[in-house]
Amino acid sequence: MLAAEFAAKLGAKVLTGEPRDNTEIKGIYCGDLLSWVMSHAPKSSAWVTVHTHLNIVAVASISELSCIIIPEGIKVDEATINRAIDENTIIISSELTAYEICSIAHDCGI
Amino acid sequence: MKLHYEIPANDLTYAGEASSSVKKKLVQLGIDPALVKKAAVSMYEAEINAVIHGNGGFADVEVSSDRIIVTITDKGPGIPNIELAMQEGWSTASDEVREMGFGAGMGLPNIKRYTDKLDIDTQIGEGTKVTITVEFNKRL
Numbered sequence: 001m002l003a004a005e006f007a008a009k010l011g012a013k014v015l016t017g018e019p020r021d022n023t024e025i026k027g028i029y030c031g032d033l034l035s036w037v038m039s040h041a042p043k044s045s046a047w048v049t050v051h052t053h054l055n056i057v058a059v060a061s062i063s064e065l066s067c068i069i070i071p072e073g074i075k076v077d078e079a080t081i082n083r084a085i086d087e088n089t090i091i092i093s094s095e096l097t098a099y100e101i102c103s104i105a106h107d108c109g110i
Numbered sequence: 111m112k113l114h115y116e117i118p119a120n121d122l123t124y125a126g127e128a129s130s131s132v133k134k135k136l137v138q139l140g141i142d143p144a145l146v147k148k149a150a151v152s153m154y155e156a157e158i159n160a161v162i163h164g165n166g167g168f169a170d171v172e173v174s175s176d177r178i179i180v181t182i183t184d185k186g187p188g189i190p191n192i193e194l195a196m197q198e199g200w201s202t203a204s205d206e207v208r209e210m211g212f213g214a215g216m217g218l219p220n221i222k223r224y225t226d227k228l229d230i231d232t233q234i235g236e237g238t239k240v241t242i243t244v245e246f247n248k249r250l
Contacts (some may be wrong), residue, residue: 034214035212035220039216039220058126058130061133062130
């Protein structure tokens, strides 16, 4: 499923604007320890994290994750959004919890 | 191809910029994405270590036809016990750094996992030089 389509399923907002390419989500990975995420998250996963600082963009990019999903309406720093736009990394903001996001992903066949 | 980057001290704002830049260059060179990831993850971990623990320093990257060698040289206090530092979960990071998701004690273990060769040259009171080699004829 495309990241933009999944955002719509979540009723979530894509903070980084319309995705420039057809970025596909092939799995979901939840985690807040950055090194753990880098060493364990499968490529093309959507990454659910409560972190909103600049470094999440580098972690997502280096780990080849399809997008970052910030749960529970946590406010994302403007600088992080701008960095993500520059790096062509998608950030989605959802009001749902990580569990609810994963449940919807499962229902969507992700 | 040779690249050189300065690594700022104690400023996580721009930490990872060198690794991200190198990743883009390796992609542009058409290097296998699996090998690019090995090099980028290893370099990112070493770069973050230099920022958090090493008072900054510099990164040198050399890409040849059969391998990439990344050298991260920091100006930190050195590593008193490398065996301990290589243990997953062991960390001296501050609470502030941990709250950002770093400092899980996985940096050096991750580097070892993702590289074909890891050399650590550390001098107490002078600094640490971490040399990472990723061979292009090997995969994870």
